[in-house]
Amino acid sequence: MPGHMGHGAGRAVERPDDFGAVMGRLVRFCRKYIPAIVIGLVLGAAGTICQIVGPNELKNITNEISAGLPALVDGAPVLNAIDLDAVTRIAWTLVALYVGYALLNYAQSWLMATVTQRAAQDLREAISVKINKLPLKYFDKVSHGDVLSFITNDVDAIGQTLGQSVGSLITSATLFVGALVMMFYNNVVMTLCAIACCLLGLVAMGVIMRRSQTFFTRQQIALADVNGHVEEMYDGHIVVKAYNGEADSIRRFERYNADLYDSGWKSQFLSGLMMPMMNFIGNFGYVVVCVVGAALAMGGRIEFGVIVAFMMYIRLFTQPLSQFAQAFQNLQRCAAASERVFGFLDQPEMEAEPERGELLPESGDGEPAAAGAARDGGRAVVPVEHRRRLLGYDGNGDPVPVRGDVEFSHVSFGYDPERTIIHDFSASVKAGQKVAIVGPTGAGKTTMVNLLMRFYEISGGTITIDGVDTRSVPRWNVHDQFSMVLQDTWVFRGTVRENVAYAKRGVTDEQIVAACRAVGLDRYIRSLPDGYDTVLDEKSSLSQGQKQLLTIARAMVQDAPILILDEATSSVDTRTEELIQKAMDALTVGRTSFVIAHRLSTIRDADMILVMNQGDIIERGTHEELLEAGGFYAQLYNSQFALAD
Incomplete structure (x- = not known):
């Protein structure tokens, strides 16, 4: 099935025809889970805030320790006492922040995983119900493999990518904005330097992504050619041997395989540059922060703890960039899968059956009556599992055993109305x-x-x-x-x-x-x-x-x-x-x-x-x-x- 080449970054992404409309419909389908989703997102954002505040507390503990270290006054060392009470208080604050971060993110992950899998379960049930309501003419024109793909690949893609992407987007956005605010709060000059480094990296990443996307598209086409050829040759291998078509089959396979190799290694090579590029941006940011921070510290414009905080904030600031790209890719994949699933659910169903009480009386619990049932107020009452062989009733309302007389009278029909x-x-x-x-x-x-x-x-x-x-x-x-x-x-x-x-x-x-x-x-x-x-x-x-x-x-x-x-x-x-x-x-x-x-x-x-x-x-x-x-x-x-x- 197109677009299902395994999970991971750098994969070619199917694009839906109308991203906004299909995602809106998915939200409406999952509306009963929206309160739980909102709670999960709030928990994730709260955990991210704990992560953001952590480096600022590290700055404070670094400054407390630095203030208590020996200092040179007129060329002579002067011993200062470290405020252990303040250090201890800040250390426990750090412990609380990071424990809170871990617990809140665990709760968010558990909640989002539960909700998305429940939503996927509801989608599978909706597809199962839909299958039983579709006329046979639908399956005359749609392969069973496509229907199976809806209930397995597409629903799995929706459940997995939705759970990963929505939470990731919120936490990444919170982390990006929070880290940026805290960086400006600590020092404007160092923040502007860090942003300049990231912009250079973003430009390079954009060039690589646009280039690799072309090769990933080629890779999907080549993979489809290889799979189709192998399946075709396997199904018809007796005919291939009977007509001595092995040589031609091998030549075609080698051509398809060469195309797959060429596009595959280029796409993997270019996508493989993404992580080294992100590491380079982070390391380059470290260097800039250290150099600029050292210059400012020597000039007495900042404390040493600010440099320590910035070394962590630069990582928190660059980390969401790759997460944004991956989350948007996952949402595109989720929307494409949702579009196919909802397209299936929108297929015309069999004609609704009108009320037929005059032929099939219902029991008191709403179930159809059956032959041989006990009488209850003039109506037959039996469990639904015994509703067999009913077609008509006599004048007294008793079921008449089906004989099997069949009459066709001037029947006309066409699979196509025309x-x-x-x-x-x-x-x-x-x-x-x-x-x-x-x-x-x-x-x-x-x-x-x-x-x-x-x-x-x-x-x-x-x-x-x-x-x-x-x-x-x-x-x-x-x-x-x-x-x-x-x-x-x-x-x-x-x-x-x-x-x-x-x-x-x-x-x-x-x-x-x-x-x-x-x-x-x-x-x-x-x-x-x-x-x-x-x-x-x-x-x-x-x-x-x-x-x-x-x-x-x-x-x-x-x-x-x-x-x-x-x-x-x-x-x-x-x-x-x-x-x-x-x-x-x-x-x-x-x-x-x-x-x-x-x-x-x-x-x-x-x-x-x-x-x-x-x-x-x-x-x-x-x-x-x-x-x-x-x-x-x-x-x-x-x-x-x-x-x-």
Whole structure:
């Protein structure tokens, strides 16, 4: 991701389009933490004041000691008594100041770290909530890596840089102004000399920063080229070898690598001059302070303690200069990350769901009611974890078990409002029927399934389940009617038991074992080191077919009235396909099933086959009826067997 090259000075900084606007929005997002932030900043400023006063007290203790040292009067040494009470009093004052400085800065650091991490936590939660409200069409055009970057890199950048930069700006500003005031308070001439030294250093730093920024920008571009090339070659290394493209790949890599080396060493060299430059300014300031101070002390215009104080103040005066530059860089980075995060949070959400009390009565605690609930004042009352399979109620207000009748009536849809891809889709499916949807790539098969589950909202027409318009009930209620087995098997890091019972509460071990036994996976699972408690991760030895069987067992445990099988056997071998097909046949019993398949031999027993092309149903019927008609389906079927032969 651009701009994330590691933390540290000298890094190229992303710039937001509108720094003020995005930082204002970040402040509004964190408004509940503003009192704590203000307290933290006050503590930091107070600690800095303790640090600023310290050198002045050192001046006083130096002068007290100097006053008690032997002095020459008319060529003869005269002993003076050191006022130990005054020295002790000033020493304890110094101890109190520096202890106060340490405690106040510790408190500020703790408070700012807590606040910024809480703010980062709130941002991650806001992104998580937003993800669940975004329509699928957003993820069709935005990569998952970008979304992951929002919730990790960008939020981390906001939390870290905000905590470091805001406090640093306040303490640095306090330190800079305070040190300058104390320097003028002690001696104007020495202060003007110190400022002149710093101005020379600032000019040199400005030249170096402008020059190094160019090379850091080049370094980011070169780094992106190197990373992109390596990733591209790694993903396609088999093709590279097959076409003998290694030499060309190496030449391109060497060119990108040379650009990265050239820009990298120049940027690092120039940025590496910053710290020696700051040290030079500080040391040069020491020399000037010592020379000018000695001249003034010999002339009796200042005391020796002023020189001691100035030697510390010159360090306190120059130290904030580099901190200012780093803090502003961090704030630029924070603003750029905030701009991306808020841009994501501003994305259009799915349409808000209207009140649907007439179909889904709520319990007394505001949770939806569910089938089989106890009666309470004529309304069903159950905990939210039992809200399953609700779509409609009878005349008495009792939930009616979902049968699985599905009706598509003149459905139209387009991912882009200007381009309709489903024109006028109508079909009637009875409960328990097995319906196959076939057609060439891009015909709209998967789109129809997505519309059925309300992953997308239809542009026209209606889709009903048991006569209930799916747009008249909450999306969770629609999703509850379905189990899905997809081509891409999804197995998350967790135990076998957790994977099979995913998101289903109250599942017993017996149900899990029965589902795995039904798909022929039980024996293998028991052979694993921990059986059903074996954690599945990148080291697990499940084959692609076994993962597919596990997802079928998951669908069995869900026990939904409607089943969707989307190319569930397209990525396995013939023998594994037979095992999966048997498991799916068992799964479809008693359920309304929608099967999307390219292998037409797997759907010959379907009750109805819908043949789609360019968003429309062009044929429908059983396998035998469609073959006898000799139309598009017959051509597809015969071409597959011709290819097999």
